[in-house]
Amino acid sequence: MNTPDKDCFSPSGTLDLARARRVMDNLERRGMRQMLVADPMSIWYLTGYWNVPYERFYALYLARNEAGRLGATMFCNRLFPDATHVGARVVTFDDTEDPIPLVAEATNHDEPLGVDKVLAARWLLPMMEAGCASGYHLGSAAVDDARAIKDARELDLMRAASATNDRAMEWLVAQLHEGVTEHQIASGLLAEYRRLGAQDVSFTPIVSFGANAADPHHEPDGTVLHKGDLVLFDVGCKQDGYCSDMTRTFFFGAEPSAHERQVYETVRAANEAAEAIVAPGVTFAQIDRAARKVIEDAGWGPYFTHRLGHQIGLEDHEPGDVSSTHDEPVRPGMCFSIEPGIYLPGDTGVRIEDLVIVTEDGCEVMNSYPKQLTVVG
Ligand SMILES: [Mn+2]
Known part of the structure; x- marks a missing residue:
């Protein structure tokens, strides 16, 4: 031996x-x-x-x-x-x-x-x-x-991958026009990531039009974009070994209904409520609760069907859920997603996701792509 x-x-x-x-x-x-x-x-x-x-x-x-x-x-x-x-x-x-x-x-x-x-x-x-x-x-x-605890060099690579993802979101929005399909947009994303300096996607891109967004893991298909559709992009790249992951939801070609606006603003408030409390010592469960409470108070609790987020780094999903059952405190150098959503089957779905880094006294939101309700096209 x-x-x-x-x-x-x-x-x-x-x-x-x-x-x-x-x-x-x-x-x-x-x-x-x-x-x-x-x-x-x-x-x-x-x-x-x-x-x-x-x-x-x-x-x-x-x-x-x-x-x-x-x-x-x-x-x-x-x-x-x-x-x-x-x-x-x-x-x-x-x-x-x-x-x-x-x-x-x-x-x-x-x-x-x-x-x-x-x-x-x-x-x-x-x-x-x-x-x-x-x-x-x-x-x-x-x-x-x-x-789970990234060092300074790893954090720089995480920031760079998310900066690329922010720019890719601009490209995605620019692809929206009447008649385009989910699959057409999704299949062009890898080339755009490479043009921006990334090497790969970090997971299969999610592009959902209209009620398809009510399926959190919808696979892009031949669904055609029409005026008045909601559009959800959940995408990420892999750049120099590290992953990004972000979701934004838009309205295409027409102002949203009052109902859609209410769903959207509830999810955005949930996202921001969670990001506001991230700091060393706060538990993953408390962060999940901060977002979930906003959605529950608005009456859509049963339609927020997944954990709030996941850790991320060399892989898109790394162990350590941001969920109600994870009672450990977050620590500086941890990176994870904050991605509340409301999914109303047959109707609509909204998710807004950022990646954050836990800092010594709070958190840094790595994504800077705007989150206010936006009508495009
Ligand atoms: Mn994610």
Whole structure:
């Protein structure tokens, strides 16, 4: 059995020691000193090494010995890109080899092992049979909690991705004309993001006309835009590794009815009420409540059918809901969405979403695209 002492990080590697230490601190608070990270995005976060393993075994083993010394071992199929620069011990194998005995050689069999949520059962169950550890626990939160607190460089990348998204919203509005379809607009967005400096969409764009907006996750289809329709855009890009995500709702070609105006202004008030209270120490649940109360007081409580928001970073949806059941306080450096909505089936739907960063004394709203009710076209 290897001791982490022998496997300590090379100082020349790309492995981020500060991030790895935060993960291990989080893990120790949960009673563990060894963990197998299998999520490729988390491995990238920790090492700067990117690989898509498909069905093959791929994991980063992190351990801390009794002296508090960190060790890391990368398990890589030989067809994966060379990982020797990472600064971890690299264990390679090929398609004809069973990687589980190699894992069993590395782990401490007398201690519990944290595994993350993406480690497939086809690997975990044989590891359990091989006795790789004294117990197996979901350790994802150790990595997720580290990823949730963005450093200054990450925050700049988050701001840049959202600035691109603000500009893309201008482009989206400019595409609105009678006869255009949801699908036509959605399918042109990637090219616009690339023109603006992003590399990809962070999720499939949502473009909804009229009553389609009552389905929060409507997939753009052949629905044609008519004067008097409401238009909802929920879009995001991925730029230099980080995600944006914003929703705006517009009225096309005609003033909204009094009813539509009331729905819109209620959602906007809910969005602003939540953003107004975000600060260190305030809980995710309190932020959700601030928005939900506005919608409930207006009588549409049952039609706000989802959590208020989600954390975001390297992935569009990261763990840590902004919801009534999440009682932890928010902390500086966290990034999440504030996206209240009212969905009236067969009638209309409005959602207004910004991304925010928790600061030392409040929050910074990353999106600057206006939110006041706007008639376009
Ligand atoms: Mn969102």
